[in-house]
Amino acid sequence: MTTDLIKDNAIEADELTKIYGSDNTKVVAMRDATMHVKQGEVVALLGPSGSGKSTFLTAVGLITPPTSGRITIKGKLVQDGETSYANLRSFRRKNIGFIFQKSNLIPFLSAVENIQIAMELNGESKRAARSRAIELMDYLGVADRADNLPSMLSGGQQQRIAVARAIANRPSVILADEPTAALDGHRGRQVMELFAKVAHEQGTGVIVVTHDHRALDVFDTIYEMEDGLMRKRPLETQKKH
Ligand SMILES: Nc1ncnc2c1ncn2[C@@H]1O[C@H](COP(=O)(O)OP(=O)(O)OP(=O)(O)O)[C@@H](O)[C@H]1O
Structure with a gap:
């Protein structure tokens, strides 16, 4: 699969506004934020602390609804303001992969089991899930760590397992919130390169807050948030293709 063949949007977030609280506790965390991410595109979302990045990501991840605005995933309108047009839990499990600052792996399961369980929860047989988990570990360069517990893995290896778990159910969207914050520069870069590889080779739409x-x-497109406003970096400062 190459990005040239795929032009459809994986994510369309249109005019998202989020207001927390009311009256004198009112905070407008996001104002009319719009971002479209194509299948196979990897996007970085930058911005100072408190600018609204997590608010945007949790809205697109169908975790915290926006006050207004529309979220369309792979052509399906799933959220319009506070109204949902899908069973969000099952839609999330099938369509969205999450990666956080810490890998959040289950400590008493081996690396391969951590990936496998995501597929079993989605109805996959144990055998098929294990075989795909091993395949994914190979794809992400950690196959030799299959039977290790998370505590035996480095931070970078744990994040690779978290990436494998996030892509296991072939989501159309991956959302990552500061996935390299706990890693040194070199390992952080390797994880960012994995996101680009997954996006470009699997046609996934990826947003990384960083x-x-x-x-x-490594990114195809860079967006910045400031005071709740979303801005796409002008083309001349984006990566040249
Ligand atoms: N549950 C909440 N209730 C009230 N205000 C909130 C809530 N969550 C976030 N905010 C406010 O919304 C604004 C945006 O917060 P958000 O967490 O989205 O920023 P951020 O860019 O992700 O910051 P950081 O980089 O520090 O994680 C901030 O002013 C924050 O205080």
């Missing part, structure tokens, strides 16, 4: 400016060349 403060890490060292690996921005």
Whole structure:
């Protein structure tokens, strides 16, 4: 699969506004934020602390609804303001992969089991899930760590397992919130490169919230948030293709 063949949007977030609280506790965390991510596109979302990045990501991840605005995933309108047009739990499980700052692996399951369980929860047989889990570990360069517990893995290896788990059910969207914050520059870059590989080879739409400016060349598109406003970086400062 190459990105040239795939032009459809994986994610369309249109005019998202989020207001927390009311009257004197009112905070407008996001104002009319719009972002479209194509299948096979990897996007970085930058911005200072408190600018609204997590608010945007949790809205697109169908975790916290926006006050207004529309979220369309792979052509299906799933959220319009606070109204949902899908069973969000099952829609999330099938269509969206999440990666957080810490890998959040289950400590008493081996690396391969951590990936496998995501597929079993989605109705896959144990055998098929195990075989795909091993395949994914190979794809992400950690096959030799299959039987290790998370505590025996480095931070970078744990994040690779978390990436494998996130892509196991072939989601059309991956959302990552500061996935390299706990890693050094070199390992952080390797994880960012994995996101680009997954996006470009699997046709997944990927959004990575990051403060890490060292690996921005890995991304196809860069957006910035400030005071709840979303802005796409002008083309001349984006990666040249
Ligand atoms: N549950 C909440 N209730 C009230 N205000 C909130 C809530 N969540 C976030 N906010 C406010 O909304 C604004 C945006 O917060 P958000 O967490 O989205 O920013 P961020 O860019 O992700 O910050 P950081 O980089 O520090 O994680 C901030 O002013 C924050 O205080």
